[in-house]
Amino acid sequence: WNASSTKLLPQLRANGYEDPHIWRDPQRTKSGKPVFHAVFHAMIGGWHGPEFNNTQVGAHAYSDDGGHSWTDTETAFNLTVQYDDGTSTTFVQRERPHVVLDAAGNPSHLVSGVTYSLLPTLPTATIVQPISQSHARD
Numbered sequence: 001w002n003a004s005s006t007k008l009l010p011q012l013r014a015n016g017y018e019d020p021h022i023w024r025d026p027q028r029t030k031s032g033k034p035v036f037h038a039v040f041h042a043m044i045g046g047w048h049g050p051e052f053n054n055t056q057v058g059a060h061a062y063s064d065d066g067g068h069s070w071t072d073t074e075t076a077f078n079l080t081v082q083y084d085d086g087t088s089t090t091f092v093q094r095e096r097p098h099v100v101l102d103a104a105g106n107p108s109h110l111v112s113g114v115t116y117s118l119l120p121t122l123p124t125a126t127i128v129q130p131i132s133q134s135h136a137r138d
Contacts, residue, residue, distance in 0.1 A: 016043045017059060021098045025062075026105030033066035039076050039110070041095035057094050058112070077110060081129055092118055100128070107131045 017040040025035040042059040058077035061070045077097070080090045093115035100109040109128050116123045 017041070018043065019096045022067075023099055023101060023107070024105070028064075030064040033064070036063045036067050037099075037107075038062070038070070039097045039099060041097060042075075058097050058110075077112070077129075081114075081127060089116075091115060099131070 019041040020038050021040075022036055022038040025037055028035040038061045040059045040061070042057055057079055058075070060073045060076035062073065063070045077094070079092070079094050080088055082088045091114040094112050096113040098111045099107045100111060102108040108131060110131055111126060111128050114125055114127055116125070
């Protein structure tokens with residue numbers, strides 16, 4: 001990125017995605033080029049659009065050509081967080097996603113800002129959630 005007019009991810013939605021976090025996949029390349037992943041706050045879900053019924057407030061995309069073009073895989077996370085003790089919380093907002101990488105460069109945790117309720121004081125917190133790893137890779 002070298003100018004305010006440069007679109008980093010032109011193939012993705014022009015509206016509705018914000019707060020991108022991009023990282024390089026340590027295990028994958030395609031035709032000698034690195035594979036990149038990105039997560040975003042997707043403002044088409046949650047309280048931004050209740051008709052979407054909590055199905056998407058976080059989106060994922062990847063690039064297998066070194067970051068020149070991107071494929072939107074859509075939902076990465078929603079408003080509900082499951083805890084180790086079996087309980088869960090459904091927040092009214094969840095945004096500013098960041099991925100924590102382990103020592104090998106693989107995603108291990110998702111960090112996001114959350115809001116518990118809209119009134120009267122907008123109580124907020126930062127949560128850190130383990131990421132499930134799929135063993136299936138292209």
